[in-house]
Amino acid sequence: MTRTHLLISLSALALSACASASLPANSGAVGVNPAAMAVHRKLLTLDTHLDTPAFFDTSRGYDIMKRHIVERDGAEIDVPRMREGGLSGGFWAIYMGAGPLTPAGYADVRDRALIRSTSIHKMVAANPETFEWAYTPDDARRIHAKGKIFVFMSMENSYELGDDITLIDTFYKLGVRLASPVHNGTNQLADSTNGEAKWGGLSPMGKQWLKRCNELGIIIDGSHSSNQTIGQMIDLSETPLVLSHHGASAMFAHPRNSPDDLLKKLAAKGGVIQMNTLFIKTLNQTPERTAALAEFNKKWGGRGANIPDDKYEAYLDEQEALNKKYPEQLATFEDYMGQILYTLKLLGPEHVGLGADWDGGGGLDGYRDISYLPRVTERLLKEGYTEKDLANIMGGNVLRVMQQVQDYSKSLKK
Numbered sequence: 136m137t138r139t140h141l142l143i144s145l146s147a148l149a150l151s152a153c154a155s156a157s158l159p160a161n162s163g164a165v166g167v168n169p170a171a172m173a174v175h176r177k178l179l180t181l182d183t184h185l186d187t188p189a190f191f192d193t194s195r196g197y198d199i200m201k202r203h204i205v206e207r208d209g210a211e212i213d214v215p216r217m218r219e220g221g222l223s224g225g226f227w228a229i230y231m232g233a234g235p236l237t238p239a240g241y242a243d244v245r246d247r248a249l250i251r252s253t254s255i256h257k258m259v260a261a262n263p264e265t266f267e268w269a270y271t272p273d274d275a276r277r278i279h280a281k282g283k284i285f286v287f288m289s290m291e292n293s294y295e296l297g298d299d300i301t302l303i304d305t306f307y308k309l310g311v312r313l314a315s316p317v318h319n320g321t322n323q324l325a326d327s328t329n330g331e332a333k334w335g336g337l338s339p340m341g342k343q344w345l346k347r348c349n350e351l352g353i354i355i356d357g358s359h360s361s362n363q364t365i366g367q368m369i370d371l372s373e374t375p376l377v378l379s380h381h382g383a384s385a386m387f388a389h390p391r392n393s394p395d396d397l398l399k400k401l402a403a404k405g406g407v408i409q410m411n412t413l414f415i416k417t418l419n420q421t422p423e424r425t426a427a428l429a430e431f432n433k434k435w436g437g438r439g440a441n442i443p444d445d446k447y448e449a450y451l452d453e454q455e456a457l458n459k460k461y462p463e464q465l466a467t468f469e470d471y472m473g474q475i476l477y478t479l480k481l482l483g484p485e486h487v488g489l490g491a492d493w494d495g496g497g498g499l500d501g502y503r504d505i506s507y508l509p510r511v512t513e514r515l516l517k518e519g520y521t522e523k524d525l526a527n528i529m530g531g532n533v534l535r536v537m538q539q540v541q542d543y544s545k546s547l548k549k
Contacts, residue, residue, distance in 0.1 A: 165219075165506055171513035174522055175221050179279045180508065181530040182225040183313065183409045183488065184289070184358070184380040186495030187212060189230050191254035192247075195447070199258060200265070207455045211493045211504040214265060217284065220508035223530065224275055224285030226313050226379065227255050229306075230495070231292050233320035241297025248295040252288065252309045259286055268310060271541060272534040289356065289379065292318035293344060300343050307351045312537065313377065314348060315356035316341055316364070326361040328390040336367035349373045352544030354537060357381070358411075358490075361390075362397055374540040375405035377533060380490035380497075382411050383478045389414040395481060402486040405539065407532045409490030410475050412497040416466040424461035431457055468501035472514055484524040488532050 167175070190197050203210035212222075229251045234240040259266040269275045269285035278285040288310040294317070296302045303314070316322070316337070321330030324341035337345065345368060348355055355372050356379045357365040369376055378401065382392035391414045393401075398408060420428075435442060435450055442450045479487050491497040493505055502510060512525055520528070527535075 165510055167509040167513045171516055172509055174516060174525065175509040175512040177522070178221070178223075178512070178526055179276065179530045179534075180221055180223045181275070181285075181287075181488075181533060182222060182493065183356075183377060183490040183533055184291070184411075184492055184495065185212070185225050185227045186230055186291075186492065188227050188251055188255050188258075190494070191258065192250060193441075195442075195444070200262060204455075205498065205504050206458050207451050209494075211498055214262075214284075216504055216506040219506040220504075222284075222505055222508055223279045224269065224287065226287045226289035227258075228289050228291045228495075229255070229311070231295050231318070233292065233294050233318055233322055236323055238297065241295065244295040245297060245302065248290070248306075249309075252306070252311075255286070255288055256310075270310065270312060272538050275530075275534060287312050289313040289315075291315055291356075291379075292322075292359070293324055294318070294322045296324075296344070298323065298340070300340065300347060303344060303347050303353070304351065307353060311353060313354040313356050313379065315359055315379070316344060318359050325364045327359055327364075328361050330361075332361065332363070334364075336361070336364045337371070342371065345371055349540075350544060350547060352541040354540050357401075359391070362393055365393065366397055366400065369400055369404055369406065372404075374543050375407070375536045376401060377406060377536055378408040378490075380411040380413075380492045380495075381408050382414050382474055383408075383481070385481075386474050386477050387415050398478070398482060402482040405486075405536065407486050407488055407536055408478060408482070409488045409533070410471070410478060412466070412471055412491045412499050412502065415470050415474050418464045418466065420464055421461060424457075424463065427457050427461050465498065465500045465503075468499050468507075468510060471499055471502060472511070475511070475515075476518060479520070479528075484520060484527050485532060488528055488530070 200214050202215040203213050205211050229248050231244050231248050234244050259268055265284055266286050267278045267283045269278055269287050275285045290306055290311045293314055316324040317327040319327060319329055321327050321333050323338060324344055325337045326332050326334050334341065345355060349372060355368055355376045357368055357376050358379045358381045360368065382389070383398060384392035384394050401408060431453065475487065489511065498504065515525060515528065
């Protein structure tokens, strides 16, 4: 999770079903032409960074089956809009922010991470007609063919392992198949994009973590790691990396984006960059919005505030009115496509995919929630990319990396 936004309360992300089953007749509402929509219906699509689980553990909970309005409650994904957007599945993140590098800090976040993983399991168990767990590429394809939503689990930040590397085995058994060493802030495992360069990449424990992920069959995720850390992980990993929600710094210089030479190094080893909707343009909110937001947060308590049930609708009403009167400045869909097209030209369609960071700060003008996903398909077809290219970009590349990672793990057991 990254960019702070006003739409703070609850969010939802999930994954859609078989494309033919998941796109209703009115799915052209996002303005996509019928020919492009027909292609989109054929695709298995996935996003590698779904942040909605961070909102499952609130006192009010989150109804993933209900349609939400992003301008009202901030939710960018729910099952109705996933069906419209044709998202077949993806990686639901156990996101934990960094804390103090102390036994007490580790224990607190470890426990919250275990609760978060349980919440994802509850989502699947409560809606068996909609969701199904996936652990392998074949699982994803099988579930997609059934018209259900496949659910992989990922871990954003491995800080919660503390000083016990064996906990990564526990999270693997719970379903984690993709993990990153850090989030915002250098920790005991590695240097992050916005933390001090304490280790020059991975720490000694971080190298053990990477080795164990390789052995278990967990995909290494480089997003939020410093460029030096990413380069070192590419060198040390026996398998390709994925950058689950990332960008190209040649298009916009930001610590969360990486330079061309590093991205080429990633691709040379078979890795994939999943393009983020964040960090693609400088955004300056109006003074009027900034002032109104400050007053709103003062009244209601700011991000993460526990709004009483009897005041919640009034809270949403006021939030929606503020957003209409003082709209948030967002990057545009064209800005995003500029990032995608540049990176496709740089690396080729076998090494690029989508990780928009829905419900973690993502979203654009013209690409505001998951129902707009077919717009990317339409635009790439116009740019001359083939249906085979689209199949790779929308999900095939990540499933290919997952297969390589799992094949390596299996080879160690022979």
